Amino acid sequence: MGGISEKLSNKSHRQLPAAVLTSNLQVAHLIDTFFKRLQLLYSIEYAVLLVYDERQTMANECFTSTYDLNEEVFVNEINAQPATLTNQQKVIAGYSFPVLKTAQEWVEETGKNHKPLNSHLSYPYHCYIPLETNNHVLGTFELHNSTEFSTECLAFCCSVADLIADIIQHQQNNYNSKVDQLHHVQAPPAVSNIERIESLEDLFDIVIKLLPATSNAVRKQFDELKKRAEQLDNATLYQPEEPTFESSYPNIIGTATAMKRVFGLIDQIANSDSTVLILGETGTGKELIAKAVHEHSGRKNHAIISLNCAAIPANLIESELFGHEKGAFTGATDKRLGKFELAQNGTLFLDEVGEIPLDLQVKLLRALQEKEIERVGGTSTIKCDVRVIAATNRNLQHEVEQGRFRRDLYFRLNVIPVELPALRERTEDIPLLAEYFINKYANKTNKQVTGLTKGAIRQLRNYTWPGNVREMEHLIERHVLLSKKPIISAIDLPVAETVMPGSNGHLKKIKTINENERDHIFEVLQLCNGRVSGQHGAAKLLGVPATTLNSKIKKLGLNRKHF
Numbered sequence: 001m002g003g004i005s006e007k008l009s010n011k012s013h014r015q016l017p018a019a020v021l022t023s024n025l026q027v028a029h030l031i032d033t034f035f036k037r038l039q040l041l042y043s044i045e046y047a048v049l050l051v052y053d054e055r056q057t058m059a060n061e062c063f064t065s066t067y068d069l070n071e072e073v074f075v076n077e078i079n080a081q082p083a084t085l086t087n088q089q090k091v092i093a094g095y096s097f098p099v100l101k102t103a104q105e106w107v108e109e110t111g112k113n114h115k116p117l118n119s120h121l122s123y124p125y126h127c128y129i130p131l132e133t134n135n136h137v138l139g140t141f142e143l144h145n146s147t148e149f150s151t152e153c154l155a156f157c158c159s160v161a162d163l164i165a166d167i168i169q170h171q172q173n174n175y176n177s178k179v180d181q182l183h184h185v186q187a188p189p190a191v192s193n194i195e196r197i198e199s200l201e202d203l204f205d206i207v208i209k210l211l212p213a214t215s216n217a218v219r220k221q222f223d224e225l226k227k228r229a230e231q232l233d234n235a236t237l238y239q240p241e242e243p244t245f246e247s248s249y250p251n252i253i254g255t256a257t258a259m260k261r262v263f264g265l266i267d268q269i270a271n272s273d274s275t276v277l278i279l280g281e282t283g284t285g286k287e288l289i290a291k292a293v294h295e296h297s298g299r300k301n302h303a304i305i306s307l308n309c310a311a312i313p314a315n316l317i318e319s320e321l322f323g324h325e326k327g328a329f330t331g332a333t334d335k336r337l338g339k340f341e342l343a344q345n346g347t348l349f350l351d352e353v354g355e356i357p358l359d360l361q362v363k364l365l366r367a368l369q370e371k372e373i374e375r376v377g378g379t380s381t382i383k384c385d386v387r388v389i390a391a392t393n394r395n396l397q398h399e400v401e402q403g404r405f406r407r408d409l410y411f412r413l414n415v416i417p418v419e420l421p422a423l424r425e426r427t428e429d430i431p432l433l434a435e436y437f438i439n440k441y442a443n444k445t446n447k448q449v450t451g452l453t454k455g456a457i458r459q460l461r462n463y464t465w466p467g468n469v470r471e472m473e474h475l476i477e478r479h480v481l482l483s484k485k486p487i488i489s490a491i492d493l494p495v496a497e498t499v500m501p502g503s504n505g506h507l508k509k510i511k512t513i514n515e516n517e518r519d520h521i522f523e524v525l526q527l528c529n530g531r532v533s534g535q536h537g538a539a540k541l542l543g544v545p546a547t548t549l550n551s552k553i554k555k556l557g558l559n560r561k562h563f
């Protein structure tokens with residue numbers, strides 16, 4: 001509590017205690033990333049970031065980064081102890097616009113007897129950029145070099161300074177709002193852009209996006225710069241960080257919070273016999289999760305039997321589920337056990353459970369409730385000790401509202417819902433997944449492919465992945481197979497839109513054959529409310545078997561959740 005009362009007593013000055021700025025958002029790491037970029041792009045040798053107190057009499061924090069040319073290493077220092085500004089620093093703090101100075105000019109301005117206080121004065125070229133937001137200077141971004149600064153370097157550093165100022169302001173607002181909350185005062189709104197930063201790498205892109213659209217010359221320079229940065233990334237090997245936690249599910253890759261939540265849930269529920277409903281878009285790993293639940297349950301020594309309800313014609317689902325007696329229907333030449341019986345004492349995984357026809361839903365409900373089934377054409381009931389895990393990429397609640405799925409069955413299945421995030425919602429896992437699939441397919445195909453460049457990782461992270469992890473797995477598999485080098489340096493992603501003039505003079509997108517097919521299937525599926533098979537299903541309208549349509553849906557990366 002002592003700490004908080006200390007902060008409160010400082011409230012009138014809005015003075016930040018030491019290390020408040022460094023605590024959140026890892027500002028120090030951020031600065032480090034910027035400094036490294038500056039060295040790589042413009043050979044900047046020495047950079048300093050000073051953060052002032054409210055009255056600009058003290059430096060609350062000071063980050064310095066020196067590049068040792070001989071050792072080719074960065075030496076970083078963080079000083080979070082408030083220190084009184086030197087005379088020279090006070091002069092700098094008064095600048096409200098970027099200032100360039102040579103060492104000679106410093107000597108002339110400060111008198112012949114001036115002794116450099118900071119080692120950086122030994123560099124001949126200096127640049128001071130104020131960190132300014134809302135007409136208030138929060139600090140200064142300094143660059144010191146043996147060679148002159150180029151115009152593009154200065155333009156870049158000014159944008160970096162604006163962004164750093166935004167970040168510091170955001171930190172201060174956060175801090176102040178915490179203090180205000182303690183005083184029951186309405187907190188000021190936080191600064192905008194900052195929440196969008198997902199990783200340090202993204203900052204560079206954000207700086208570029210922040211550029212004013214009007215300044216073509218500057219934008220051109222930055223485009224050039226971005227190209228150079230990308231070239232740099234394409235030549236630099238991405239080195240994945242070691243995962244910080246031991247996973248009990250080594251074949252399920254995921255460190256994003258949503259995935260950790262899923263792992264926690266599996267730990268909790270695996271050993272019970274409750275029904276599990278796994279929800280998620282196509283290719284998010286629903287089947288993988290179902291298998292993990294089974295393998296961590298007391299039933300692991302028995303079978304897990306899967307049935308993809310969308311992959312078989314509606315009229316055959318019943319006998320697939322419950323089996324049939326000899327002669328039960330035309331073609332039933334032998335008695336056949338259904339999936340329930342095959343999964344005895346084990347687990348039954350019902351994939352695409354939303355595809356089960358309404359009339360059969362009531363029989364499934366009975367099987368779940370009574371724990372007994374009746375074969376098609378049979379007269380006696382058979383006890384089945386089976387745990388059911390169901391999965392769907394449909395919005396089942398919506399299906400219930402539309403009368404296409406029985407409410408009682410929905411509640412029976414939805415005892416433990418497990419929601420899997422789409423890949424685009426957990427981009428932090430993309431590097432790990434890429435590494436995992438590279439290893440998997442390099443081993444499988446005996447190819448010497450060992451990693452990707454930073455540029456390739458950036459491409460993967462920027463793509464939207466309509467087909468989720470499955471799409472990514474196939475893409476990496478293809479790249480491993482086709483790669484002639486040990487490091488994959490660029491990813492061949494689905495092509496960007498191409499346009500041509502339409503008959504009305506407007507630009508019209510040229511669709512590929514695949515895109516045409518995808519859009520047509522999408523429209524028909526929308527018409528059929530997402531139903532694939534059956535009398536009113538899309539497969540019938542499109543004149544193809546439901547199995548063919550399903551494999552097309554997967555291949556084209558369509559997401560049935562949106563139908």
Ligand SMILES: Nc1ncnc2c1ncn2[C@@H]1O[C@H](COP(=O)(O)OP(=O)(O)OP(=O)(O)O)[C@@H](O)[C@H]1O
Nearest residue numbers: 251252253281282283284285286287288393469470
């Ligand atoms: N987190 C993950 N880690 C590693 N591999 C994954 C992960 N998620 C999915 N995969 C892989 O992606 C592919 C698709 O996964 P899966 O079949 O489980 O998805 P699904 O959600 O059941 O798809 P659908 O709804 O289309 O049936 C599989 O090869 C699976 O091994």
